[in-house]
Amino acid sequence: MKVILDGMGGDNAPQEIVKGAVEAAAEISDEILIVGIPEEIEHELKRNKYRGEQISIVPAQEVITMEDSPVRAIKRKTDSSMVVGLNMLKDGEGDMFVSAGNTGALVVGARLILGRIRGIDRPALASIYPDTTGGRPNMLVDAGASSESKANNLLEYALMGSTFVEKVWGRENPRVGLVNLGTEEGKGTSITKDAYQMLKSSHLNFVGNVEGRDISKGVCDVIVCDGFTGNVILKLTEGVALSIFKLVKNSLMGNLKSKIGGLLVKSNLMTLKERFDYEEYGGAPVLGVNAPVIKMHGSSTSKAVKSAILRGMPYAQENVVEIIKQEMLDVEEYIEEEEE
Amino acid sequence: MKVILDGMGGDNAPQEIVKGAVEAAAEISDEILIVGIPEEIEHELKRNKYRGEQISIVPAQEVITMEDSPVRAIKRKTDSSMVVGLNMLKDGEGDMFVSAGNTGALVVGARLILGRIRGIDRPALASIYPDTTGGRPNMLVDAGASSESKANNLLEYALMGSTFVEKVWGRENPRVGLVNLGTEEGKGTSITKDAYQMLKSSHLNFVGNVEGRDISKGVCDVIVCDGFTGNVILKLTEGVALSIFKLVKNSLMGNLKSKIGGLLVKSNLMTLKERFDYEEYGGAPVLGVNAPVIKMHGSSTSKAVKSAILRGMPYAQENVVEIIKQEMLDVEEYIEEEEE
Numbered sequence: 001m002k003v004i005l006d007g008m009g010g011d012n013a014p015q016e017i018v019k020g021a022v023e024a025a026a027e028i029s030d031e032i033l034i035v036g037i038p039e040e041i042e043h044e045l046k047r048n049k050y051r052g053e054q055i056s057i058v059p060a061q062e063v064i065t066m067e068d069s070p071v072r073a074i075k076r077k078t079d080s081s082m083v084v085g086l087n088m089l090k091d092g093e094g095d096m097f098v099s100a101g102n103t104g105a106l107v108v109g110a111r112l113i114l115g116r117i118r119g120i121d122r123p124a125l126a127s128i129y130p131d132t133t134g135g136r137p138n139m140l141v142d143a144g145a146s147s148e149s150k151a152n153n154l155l156e157y158a159l160m161g162s163t164f165v166e167k168v169w170g171r172e173n174p175r176v177g178l179v180n181l182g183t184e185e186g187k188g189t190s191i192t193k194d195a196y197q198m199l200k201s202s203h204l205n206f207v208g209n210v211e212g213r214d215i216s217k218g219v220c221d222v223i224v225c226d227g228f229t230g231n232v233i234l235k236l237t238e239g240v241a242l243s244i245f246k247l248v249k250n251s252l253m254g255n256l257k258s259k260i261g262g263l264l265v266k267s268n269l270m271t272l273k274e275r276f277d278y279e280e281y282g283g284a285p286v287l288g289v290n291a292p293v294i295k296m297h298g299s300s301t302s303k304a305v306k307s308a309i310l311r312g313m314p315y316a317q318e319n320v321v322e323i324i325k326q327e328m329l330d331v332e333e334y335i336e337e338e339e340e
Numbered sequence: 341m342k343v344i345l346d347g348m349g350g351d352n353a354p355q356e357i358v359k360g361a362v363e364a365a366a367e368i369s370d371e372i373l374i375v376g377i378p379e380e381i382e383h384e385l386k387r388n389k390y391r392g393e394q395i396s397i398v399p400a401q402e403v404i405t406m407e408d409s410p411v412r413a414i415k416r417k418t419d420s421s422m423v424v425g426l427n428m429l430k431d432g433e434g435d436m437f438v439s440a441g442n443t444g445a446l447v448v449g450a451r452l453i454l455g456r457i458r459g460i461d462r463p464a465l466a467s468i469y470p471d472t473t474g475g476r477p478n479m480l481v482d483a484g485a486s487s488e489s490k491a492n493n494l495l496e497y498a499l500m501g502s503t504f505v506e507k508v509w510g511r512e513n514p515r516v517g518l519v520n521l522g523t524e525e526g527k528g529t530s531i532t533k534d535a536y537q538m539l540k541s542s543h544l545n546f547v548g549n550v551e552g553r554d555i556s557k558g559v560c561d562v563i564v565c566d567g568f569t570g571n572v573i574l575k576l577t578e579g580v581a582l583s584i585f586k587l588v589k590n591s592l593m594g595n596l597k598s599k600i601g602g603l604l605v606k607s608n609l610m611t612l613k614e615r616f617d618y619e620e621y622g623g624a625p626v627l628g629v630n631a632p633v634i635k636m637h638g639s640s641t642s643k644a645v646k647s648a649i650l651r652g653m654p655y656a657q658e659n660v661v662e663i664i665k666q667e668m669l670d671v672e673e674y675i676e677e678e679e680e
Contacts, residue, residue, distance in 0.1 A: 213579035237552075244472055244580075
C-alpha cells in the first residue's frame, strides 16, 4: 500500500515526521509519500542518511499551522501539505493519510475533501485511551472532532468505534459504554438518555452507562461521549497520570531511606509509565469519512510517527471504511423497515 | 451555632454519621442535632459511650434511600431525616444542614424547601478538587447538581464559587477558570463561548479557559463547568489517581529488589495518597439556596463526617448566603444600568 504522510504538520515537523517515516520504512515494504516543502523534506532525508526507494516526496509549498482557523485554512491554503495530501487520498494516489497537524483543520479537511460516509452526520476522532488498571488500552470516541453532539451522533460514534476495534484491533464483539453521570438507566442529560435507548436497541454489545470513576478501568472497549467531554477526559487523564508519576518520583527523593528505595523501584516505575505513553499507541483515526485518515498527537516524535504509520495501516488494509459504509446501509434499511 | 445532621443518609448511616458527630463534638462547643429514627441514633450514641449535652436527637421516621427518585422522595417522604432537617433549617432551628444522603434529593430538597437565592437560576454543588501537582485543593462547581447548564448558569457558578472560596477558605481574589476544549478564546461549545464573554466582562478574577490537562494542576481556585462535565471530572480524577497508586504499589511488589525498595518508600506513598483522600476535605456545599447545606460523600466514614461538620461551619458563620444574596443584587443593578 501507499501511505501519504503530512510532512509539515505538528510541532516537530518536518524533522521528527521525516525521521519517523525513515524508521517506519525500515520495517515495512510499503511506499511512503511525504507531502511538503521539497527542500526541507529532502534535507531531513539526508540528515537521516536515507537513500532508499520506498520514500518519495510530493511537493506542497504551504503549511497549515496550529493557529490557523480550520475552515479558512482548508479553503485558502490549497497548496498546503494537508490539503494536497487529502486530495491525493481522494484521487486514489495513496491508501491512507497520516498527519500531526491542526486537528480541527484535519477533521474539516477530511469532511470537505473526502466527504462523509452516507448516514454519518458527524465524523469523529477516535483516540486510544489507556486502562489505568494495567489492562490493554481501549478506544474513546469522539475525542474532540465536534464540540457538541446529538443522540444520533453518539450512536454513530458507537457504530464506527465498534467496527474499528473489531476489524483493526481484532477484538470480537467489542463492549460499548456510554459516558454518563451514573450507571443507572435514566441518568444524565436529555441527549445521553436518548442515546442510551438507541444504543440499547442497536445490535451493538452495549454494556450501559459508564461513570467517571470507571472510564479508565477497562470496563468497555469503546467509550462513547460527545467531543467536548471526550477532549476533557483524554487530557485530564494524561494530566492526572503524569502529575502523579511526578509526585511519586519527588516523594521518593524525599529522604535518604526513600532515595535508596526509589533507586530500587525506578525500573518498575518506568515500565509503568510507558503504559501511559501515547507514543506507543499510534494515532487516532478520523472515522466517518470516505477514506482512512489518521491524526497523530501534535507533538509527535519520530517514535510516535512510526507507530501511527505501522499501527494505522490496518485501517486501510482491512477496508474499515467500506465496512462502516455497509453498516450504515444496514442501519438505514433497518430504520426503513421499522418505519413501515 | 447549631448544626443539623442527617442521621440516616449515606451508605454507612447511622453508625458512621453518629460516630462522626461524637468525634466532632469533642472538638467544638457547638450543638449538633441529629435527625433520624430515635432508637437507632440512641443506640449508636450509646455504642460510642456518648453522655454529653451537645448532641441531641430530632425524630424522623422515614429514610430517603440512594435509589429513591429525588423529586418524589422530597414530596412524599415528609417525615424523612432529610426533609425534617431541611425544614428545621428553613425555620431557623439550626444554622446549617449536613447530609451524606441521596445527592439528587438533597439538591432538589434544598431548592424546594429553602428556595433559591434571587437571581440564581440553578443551585450548584461545589466540590473540593485535588491539585495533583501537590498544591492546595481547589473548588469545582458544578459537581453535578444539574446535568445541563446554560451560559448564565456557568456565570452564577463562578460568582458563588468565588465568594465561597474567598469567605470560607480565606483566599483573596480567587482565580476563576472555565473548563474548555482549549485555552484560546473562541474555543468550545456555543455555551462555553458565551460564558467566556460573560466571565470576561464580570468583576471576577477570570483567568480564561482551562483545558483537561491543566484542570488538576492548580491553575485556578474555582474550576467552572456544567454538572455533567463536573461529575465526570471529579470521578475520573479519583478513578485515575487511585488506579495509579494501586499500579505503583503492585509494581513495587514485582521482584525482590523492588519489594525492598517498596518497603523503604511506603510511608512517602501513604503521605501522598492522603492528598487524594476526600475524607480529609470535608463536604461539598450546595450553593445558591437560602441557607447553608453541605453534601458529604455517600460512603462517608466518621472521619469524613467530622471534617464535613468542622470545615463546613464557616459556611454559616461567615454569612456566605447573605454575601451571595448581596452579590446577586449588585449584579442585577449592574445589568439594569447596562440596559438603560
